[in-house]
Amino acid sequence: MPRQGVQVSAGELAERFGLLLRGDSARLISGVGTLATAAAGELSFLANPKYRSQLAATRAGLVVVRERDADGYAGDVLIAPDPYVAFARIAALFEPATVQAAGIHPSAVVHPDAHVDPGAAIGPHATIGAGSRIEAGAVVGPGCMVGEDCVVGTDSVLVARVTLVCRVTLGRRVRVHPGAVLGADGFGLALARDEGEPHWIKVPQLGGVRVGDDCEIGANTTIDRGALEDTVLEHDVRLDNQIQIAHNVHVGAHTAMAGCVAVAGSTRIGRYCMIGGAAGIAGHLEICDRVVVTAMTLVTHSIREPGEYSSGTPLMDSRSWRRNAVRFKQLDALARRVGPPPKDTE
Template sequence: MTAHAPLTARALADRFALTVHGDPDVAVVGVATLTAAGPDRLAFLSNPRYRPQLAHTAAGIVVLREADAEGFTGTALIARDPYVAYAKIAALFAPRADAPAGVHPSAVVHATASVDPTASVGPLTTIGARSVISAGATVGPGCTIGEDCVVGEGARLVARVSLVKRVRLGKRVTVHPGAVLGADGFGLAMEAGRWLNVPQLGGVVVGDDSDIGANTTIDCGALEDTVIEEDVRLDNLIQVAHNVHIGAHTAIAGCVGIAGSTRIGRYCMLAGKVGVAGHLEICDKVVVHAMTMVSASITEPGEYSSGIPAQPTREWRKNAVRIRQLDSLARRIGARAKGDE
């Protein structure tokens, strides 16, 4: 990591309401892991499994809980949640360069579009009719903004982002490279043995402070909008189908697929490769573990799983045979139970 201006333990403690144990004048110029950090780096301890590394770390400052500071002879910043404190501190060493205001000469902006003078529009970008790029927004190189789109104040499209049509991004939204928002949803009707495309007439609404990962796709609604509420975090390679509604502060990991018209509540977490069937409702504060298939609505907060962990192939084949036999086994047991009555 590139070195930055030094920050002392005292300065960090004052800024983030932490407590210093040890020398408050120790200064760091970056962050690193417990094992890789040198005397000029800050590290953190959050997961108990890494506690043994604390005795051997050369980090100048370690962010940890008070219980973990006992016996530690180095300089520590005591935090209620070390990972949260680390995230805030690390951001100081990773400042984002401001893009220059203005429209690059190679960009193509429709005559009816509006670009705020403080916004930045990068090279080889196109902006369609009636679209609005708000104050302080950044549209990176190679982006395509279709018709009737709004990029909110301070929003950032990193590069090669496509807002196809009727996409409205809130304030400070970040969209990473390759994401496509507002493409047609998968609406089909069968007529005389051939598929007929159903027009997708809605849009996409993304709330303030949300983050959309690389190569993630969010389809426009069929009639009403597909809605992503505020502070939602979507990882890379996620498919959000038409008319899905995702509640505020929900986080969804990579390769999740969400079928159409499903509603996901607030403060939910979906782990990698979860599949969610269409027209379901998942209530607030639900955690769905990796590889789970959600085929029915979830009405109670809690943790849900259905994936089968990997096992040796020979064992899996035996178990697969037994799974196929479960129905006949259940019938025999039921018949025997009736006979004993």
């Protein structure tokens, strides 16, 4: 579904994105597709060598490739050092644009003590609380709830049905997807034993949430506000859907997390980390820069060395799994029967 009517010549693409064109510079491109599905008027790309065999057969009119992949291919190409990055930038031209006119929809409810920049767009059924500020170019989509003392920075977008509970500050160009909840109470409890049966006392959550420029926050992701200090995402942090970030977590710049990751309270994660889907990170840990955690791994201690970390067991048919799993319950006894390693071998 290309943006209605967008057509760009191959020559213009080469110039605009600083790429080398080998082929017809007048060829018009009106959309993008995979090597397998792109049509003659469309652009495709080859980044993963696994798909090299599809290059010969593609009907795409123009393909972004590395120089070395261009050699054996007769069709028109744009040559890029990183074809995926180049493709991502070009594809944005063909993205259907949702125009959000600036202004406040008549059904929105804006507190008199809130400030909405005339260049911001507030959608239907949105609410903006006291002391909050919506900057120029920002979009608060339909059904969003911005509570008290929040900031939605310049050109940031709350797509729809996003909640910023209170004391949430978003930088510039932040994108928050539907159903995300930022700034809800952190989960702080103290067990009172001095009145009747022991029961939970709620610990007030007096901090906020600070999100840096260019962050993206996925659908139904939750980021609680801090207890005494703030929960912090530095700039360019990328969170997929259904991630849970507990109070007082600090996430370093450029770190990306796949869907369903859970990070417990007060943990500090470094820059350029990549956290695999549904991984869990316990509370009060320090994870250094450039750590990769594989999917569904549980991180139970701090990590001081960059590198890749895992836990869990491999996939098996359930019959084999059960046979092995029962032995896990006796693993210590088994190791004792085998005895300690001979000296100097480990």
